[in-house]
Amino acid sequence: MKKLINDPKNVVEEMVEGYVNAHPDYIRQLPENNRSLVSVRETKKDKVGILIGGGSGHEPAFMGYVGEGMADGVAVGNIFASPSPQPILEVTKAIDKGAGVVYLYGNYAGDVMNFGMAAEMADMEEDIEVGAALASDDVASAPVDEKEKRRGIAGEFFVYKAAGAAADFGYKLEEVVRIAEKANENTRSMGVGLTPCYLPQTNEPSFLIDEDEMEIGLGHHGEPGIEKGKLETADRVADRLVEDILNDMDLEKGDEVAVLVNGLGSTPKMDLYIIYRRVDQILKEQGIKIYRSYVGNYITSLEMGGCSITLMKLDDELTKTVDHAVDCPMFVQK
Known part of the structure; x- marks a missing residue:
């Protein structure tokens, strides 16, 4: 796989440097740690700080969601790897305004461990109160009776938004955590993988698949899905993904949802809108109203081919968070 990089060992540092230099009106790098980035826009005293983070390779996540209306800071990890506790702690110290900081991250062992360690350090060393909410929206990664084991994929976007x-x-901090957890509880995602991505350090594919195959339920890091088979039409793929989501959600006729059709890196928007067309048809047939929709690359996996579909069930409280204005380098909503 051809890539426009220099030394594979420096891809994350060089990406971060380029990102910060490209968006100086949004974000700055902390001198204490080059993997710690915070918003340049001063937030008011006693506002709860929002800290997001995870592995690189998912751009525009996670750096792209630091800005007004979303996160105040981000800790950047290696490709597909959790940030270590130290950059998380440095961001925590920088964005705390006296009301504590909420950590938002996906339900992966490395993230759970490192964000947990950073929270303990913030409490013991800095006397900063930290809350946390994990994203676990991937229906394919565990059955409904083991929801606590599910991975966080594109639905993390809605958790950040809320x-x-x-x-x-x-x-207050407890209410921010509650709403983030509520957003996660009301969000479900399913994905399909078509082609692998290639890690810069190894140039090896993240998974193996034949040219005429697809894999339902594939993870964003190439984790095995639940079914591999011949490539189907866009409508058949959308039918399968939405069916699994609806079977896992408590949705009734008249309910409202926010919809995200997320590209994994190399899938053209043409394909994503064809998928969205079918999602819209299915939900209309079910009597479910789409309140707001998002189509594009929101949480990717380098140049992986494929997409995911995410639904978040709305009520008055979550609708208010979805409507809230956002101004980030990679995402603007008025």
């Missing part, structure tokens, strides 16, 4: 809005509304 928590960022709640913090802007002036809610």
Whole structure:
């Protein structure tokens, strides 16, 4: 796989340097740690800080969601690897305004461990209160009776949106955590993989698949899915993904949802909108209203081919967070 890089060992540092230099009106790098980035826009005293983070390779996540209405800072990990506790702690110290900081991250062992360690360090060394909410929206990664084992994939975007809005509304730390957890509880995703991505350090594929195959339920890091078979039409793929989501959700006729059709890196928007067309048809047939929709690359996997579909069930509280204005380098909503 051809890549426009220099030394594979430096891809994350050079990406971060380029990103910060490209968006100086949004984000800055902390001198204490080059993997710690924070918003340049001063937040008011007693606002709960929102800290997101995870492995590189998922751009525009996670750096792209630091800005007004979403996150105040981000800790950057190696490709597909959790950031270590130290950059997380440095961001925590920088964005704390006296009301504590909420960590938002996917349900992966490395993230759980490192963010947990950073939270302990913030409490013991800095006397900063830390709350946390994990994203676990991937229906394919565990059965419903083991939901606590599910991975976080594209649905993390809705968790960031909800928590960022709640913090802007002036809610206390416990309320911000509650709303983030509520967003996660009401969000489900399913994905399909078509082609692998290639890690810069090894140039090896993240998974193996034949040219005429697809894999349902594939993870964002190439984790095995639940079914591999011949490539189907866009409508058949959308039918399968939405069916699994609806079977896992408590949705009834008249309910409203936010929809995200997320590209994994190399899938053209043409394909994503064809998928969205069918999602819209299915939900209309079910009497479920799409309140707001998002189509594009929101949480990717380098140049992986494929997409995921995410639904978040809305009520008045979550609708208010979805509507909240956002101004980030990679995502703007008025």
